[in-house]
Amino acid sequence: MAKQERAVRTRNALIESAAELFxxxxxETASLSMISARAGVSSGALxxxxxxxxxxxxxVGQAAALRLGRITAQDAGDTLQSLIDATYALVRxxxxxxxxxxxxxxxxxxxxxxxxxxxxxxxxxxxxEVLAKADxxxxxxxxxxxxxxxxxxxxxxxxxxxLGRHDPRWLTADSLSRFWxxxxxxxxxxxTLRTLRPSGSGH
Amino acid sequence: MAKQERAVRTRNALIESAAELFxxxxxETASLSMISARAGVSSGALxxxxxxxxxxxxxVGQAAALRLGRITAQDAGDTLQSLIDATYALVRxxxxxxxxxxxxxxxxxxxxxxxxxxxxxxxxxxxxEVLAKADxxxxxxxxxxxxxxxxxxxxxxxxxxxLGRHDPRWLTADSLSRFWxxxxxxxxxxxTLRTLRPSGSGH
Numbered sequence: 217m218a219k220q221e222r223a224v225r226t227r228n229a230l231i232e233s234a235a236e237l238f239x240x241x242x243x244e245t246a247s248l249s250m251i252s253a254r255a256g257v258s259s260g261a262l263x264x265x266x267x268x269x270x271x272x273x274x275x276v277g278q279a280a281a282l283r284l285g286r287i288t289a290q291d292a293g294d295t296l297q298s299l300i301d302a303t304y305a306l307v308r309x310x311x312x313x314x315x316x317x318x319x320x321x322x323x324x325x326x327x328x329x330x331x332x333x334x335x336x337x338x339x340x341x342x343x344x345e346v347l348a349k350a351d352x353x354x355x356x357x358x359x360x361x362x363x364x365x366x367x368x369x370x371x372x373x374x375x376x377x378x379l380g381r382h383d384p385r386w387l388t389a390d391s392l393s394r395f396w397x398x399x400x401x402x403x404x405x406x407x408t409l410r411t412l413r414p415s416g417s418g419h
Numbered sequence: 420m421a422k423q424e425r426a427v428r429t430r431n432a433l434i435e436s437a438a439e440l441f442x443x444x445x446x447e448t449a450s451l452s453m454i455s456a457r458a459g460v461s462s463g464a465l466x467x468x469x470x471x472x473x474x475x476x477x478x479v480g481q482a483a484a485l486r487l488g489r490i491t492a493q494d495a496g497d498t499l500q501s502l503i504d505a506t507y508a509l510v511r512x513x514x515x516x517x518x519x520x521x522x523x524x525x526x527x528x529x530x531x532x533x534x535x536x537x538x539x540x541x542x543x544x545x546x547x548e549v550l551a552k553a554d555x556x557x558x559x560x561x562x563x564x565x566x567x568x569x570x571x572x573x574x575x576x577x578x579x580x581x582l583g584r585h586d587p588r589w590l591t592a593d594s595l596s597r598f599w600x601x602x603x604x605x606x607x608x609x610x611t612l613r614t615l616r617p618s619g620s621g622h
Contacts, residue, residue, distance in 0.1 A: 244447050323585070333585055364597040371589070371598065372571065375578030382526070382536055386574070394567040395574065402605040 227265050229255040231279050234272040235318040243273060243322060273322050277331020280319020283309060284335055288342045292417050295350040296404055299343065300396055303373055304389055304416040306339070310377050311387035320377060340370045355408040365403050372399075389415065430468045432458040434482050437475040438521040446476060446525060476525050480534020483522020486512060487538055491545045495620050498553040499607055502546065503599055506576055507592055507619040509542070513580050514590035523580060543573045558611040568606050575602075592618065 233255035237246035248269055252262040266272045287305045292298040309316045322331045347362040347369070356362060372395050380387035396414035404412055436458035440449035451472055455465040469475045490508045495501040512519045525534045550565040550572070559565060575598050583590030599617035607615055 242445075242447065244445065336582065336585070360601065364601050367594065367597045368575065368601050371575045371578035371582065371594075373578070374581045375574035375576070378577045378581035379539065379574065382539065391570065391574075394570045398563065398567050398571050398605060399601070402601060 223265075226255075226257055226261055227275075230257060230262055230265055230272065231275050232315060233257075234269075235276045235279075235315040238273070238276065238318040238322065239314045243269070248272075273331070276315060277319050277322055277334065280316045280331060280335055281338065283313065283316050284319075284338060288339075294355075294408075294411065295346060295353055296355055296400075296408060297412055297417055299346045299350070299369070300400075300412065300414065301416050302342075302346075303369065303396075304392060306373060307376055307380075307387050307392050308389070310380060311384060317377075317381075321381075336374070339373070340366070343369050350408075355405055357403060357405050360403055365399075368399065426468075429458075429460055429464055430478075433460060433465055433468055433475065434478050435518060436460075437472075438479045438482075438518040441476070441479065441521040441525065442517045446472070451475075476534070479518060480522050480525055480537065483519045483534060483538055484541065486516065486519050487522075487541060491542075497558075497611075497614065498549060498556055499558055499611060500615055500620055502549045502553070502572070503603075503615065503617065504619050505545075505549075506572065506599075507595060509576060510579055510583075510590050510592070510595050513583060514587060520580075520584075524584075539577070542576070543569070546572050553611075558608055560606060560608050563606055568602075571602065 230251065234246070234251045237250055237254060241250075246269070248262060249259060251269075251272065252259045255262075266275065284306070287309060288302050290298065290301060290305065292301045310320070319331045320335050323333070344363070344366040347356070347366045350356055351362040356365070376386050376391060376395075385391060393415045400412060400414050401409060433454065437449070437454045440453055440457060444453075449472070451465060452462060454472075454475065455462045458465075469478065487509070490512060491505050493501065493504060493508065495504045513523070522534045523538050526536070547566070547569040550559070550569045553559055554565040559568070579589050579594060579598075588594060596618045603615060603617050604612060
């Protein structure tokens with residue numbers, strides 16, 4: 217293995233390890249020695265890559281932002297279906313991926329980037345854009361505002377994330393499908409509604 | 420002031436002070452000396468009332484449970500309206516009341532009662548009961564399940580609580596009214612819908 221490749225692997229292992237410990241123990245409790253031990257890396261190697269726990273938090277936040285970016289980049293071929301599919305991908309990733317979960321949870325004091333706030337803002341802006349686009353395409357039901365729908369989608373996904381931290385059943389496709397079954401007939405116009413899959417299109 | 424009354428006041432001041440510090444600094448960071456200083460009480464007086472920080476967390480959790488109990492005990496004279504009104508009362512209280520906010524936030528390791536889990540469960544069970552009752556009364560729209568509606572109400576209120584911790588605009592009546600404007604026409608049957616106030620009845 218080339219030296220550079222090894223360095224990238226070590227760095228990624230440290231980010232994964234930090235995310236798991238931030239997620240499980242909290243940012244304050246997780247220590248650099250716990251993080252390096254869990255990653256199977258010496259504390260010297262950790263300090264080669266990261267000067268502080270705040271540096272590691274920034275790196276976790278950036279890795280989480282990349283993953284969120286991949287989730288919102290998927291295109292299902294239809295605007296509302298892309299939104300539905302992204303919520304399933306987000307909920308699934310929050311259930312499985314400590315980096316994304318820790319990224320959403322890192323707040324004031326943990327790193328300079330405050331990745332939790334940045335990720336929530338990025339998700340909210342994307343949901344608002346997609347619903348504004350659906351509105352322009354005439355895909356929303358009469359009398360429904362894209363802003364209201366966006367606020368409800370953002371609140372519901374934040375709620376599943378928050379509840380899922382204590383009870384993983386909230387972060388399942390089944391739990392999300394209750395939301396879309398209830399909300400979609402109110403949000404989508406009749407023509408679009410017939411083509412949409414409230415359980416996700418599996419793209 | 421009688422001795423007993425003074426003791427009750429001191430105890431309540433300590434609970435308020437602990438809740439504010441748990442809420443602002445986190446349970447781990449808040450110290451007993453910070454809590455007694457903020458309450459204007461000697462550390463001896465604190466130890467007379469509470470043996471440990473976990474004891475204080477339990478008391479915050481119990482005080483929060485009482486407040487939640489008062490919110491869900493209100494009766495608007497109509498089942499669905501009582502649910503709507505309770506969500507407004509909860510959101511308002513979460514915005515203003517550090518005891519309720521800290522109570523919902525206290526998790527594993529903070530006290531024996533894990534008040535966050537207990538409060539979330541109590542709120543969820545109440546929402547489920549109210550919607551099952553509305554269903555039995557024929558107040559729900561055809562084809563809508565009380566369980567689905569309850570899950571969506573619980574997810575949305577948890578989302579507002581979680582988002583409101585970082586941005587207080589989420590914990591406003593305006594933010595909640597978007598949710599009810601969108602959801603009610605899908606959840607309530609046409610007859611009931613005409614009598615409901617999605618912005619709360621102000622009871």
